[in-house]
Amino acid sequence: MNPQSDTVLAVAAATAAAAVLPAASPLSAVAAQPGNEHVTAAFAGAAIAPLEGPDGAVHHRVAVLVGEDLVRALAESPLGGLDLAAATQPAIDAAAQVLGMIAGAASQVELDLVVADLGGSFTAVPLVGQAIDAAVLISDSLLVAAVEDPASAAAHFAAAPVAASAPVAAPAAPAQAPAPSRPVGFPVQTSAVPNRGIEMLAGVDMEVTVELGRTRMPVRDLLALAPGVVLELDRAADGPADLLVNGRLIARGEVVVVDEDFGLRITEILDDTGA
Secondary structure (H helix, E strand, O other): OOHHHHHHHHHHHHHHHHOOOOOOOOOEEOOOEEOOOOHHHHOOEEEEEEEEOOOOOEEEEEEEEEOHHHHHHHHOOOOOOOOHHHHHHHHHHHHHHHOOOEEOOOEEEOHHHHHHHHOOOEEEEEEEOOOEEEEEEEEHHHHHHHHHOHHHHHHHHHHHHHHHOOOOOOOOOOOOOOOOOOOOOOOOOOOOOOOOOHHHHOOOOOOEEEEOOOOOOOHHHHHOOOOOOOOOOOOOOOOOEEEEEOOEEEEEEEEEEEOOEEEEEEEEEOOOOOO
C-alpha cells in the first residue's frame, strides 16, 4: 500500500465527482484525509452506491455527502421534491470511472448510517465551493485495489496532474474552529446556509414522459392481450397529451412528427393548482 498514491487517486476521483455534482459555484477537491465517525456532522444529506469490479461482483462503496443548500433546493424544486440519490448519481459514476469501477444505483441514506454502510476504514475528500459544500467518501480497500490493479493505474496517473493542482490543505475553518476530534476541513455548521436557488439544479437529469392516455382493465383482459389488439384510452383522438417530469404533470401539448420522430408541441404550462 502506497499512502501517497492512494491520496492522489482519492483526490482525482473526488475531482471528477466535483465537476458534475450540482452546486451554486464550482467545486474543487482539496486534500484527502482519513475519515472517522464525525465526518457526516457538517452535512445535511448523503447518498451511497455499490461499485462493481471487472468480475461484476460488488466489492466496495462510495458515498457523497452534501450540504443543506442542495438538500433544500431539491426539496423545494418547482417540479416537486427531487431525489437526492438521482441528483448525485452522475458524481458517483464519475468517481467510479476514475477508480476503474462501475457504480450501481445510488440510494439516499441517513447520515448516521453512512460510516457503517461503507463497511470499514475510508478516506474523505472535501469539495469546496463557497464553503465546504460536499465531500466524497471512498473505502480504503477500494483505493488499495485500484492502485494495485494495472487496469486502474492508467486512470490514476492520467488524473494525477488534476489532483496535484488542488490545494494541499483544507481551507481555513470559520470563526468557530471545529472540535479536535473532528477531521480537519469538516467544521460543524454553526449558522443557517442561505438558499442558493434553483440554479443549483440546472445540471440535474430529469425523466421526461409524454402520456397519451390511460385505461383500466381486469387481469383476465390483460392476460388476453396479443399483437394487433387495440386499447381504448381515456382521451379523445384530438385531445392533448400530458408532459410529466419525474411523474409530476407540468404541461400539456399536441403530438407532432419531426423528421420521422414523435415530438410534443407545448400548448399549456400548468401551475401548481392546475397540476
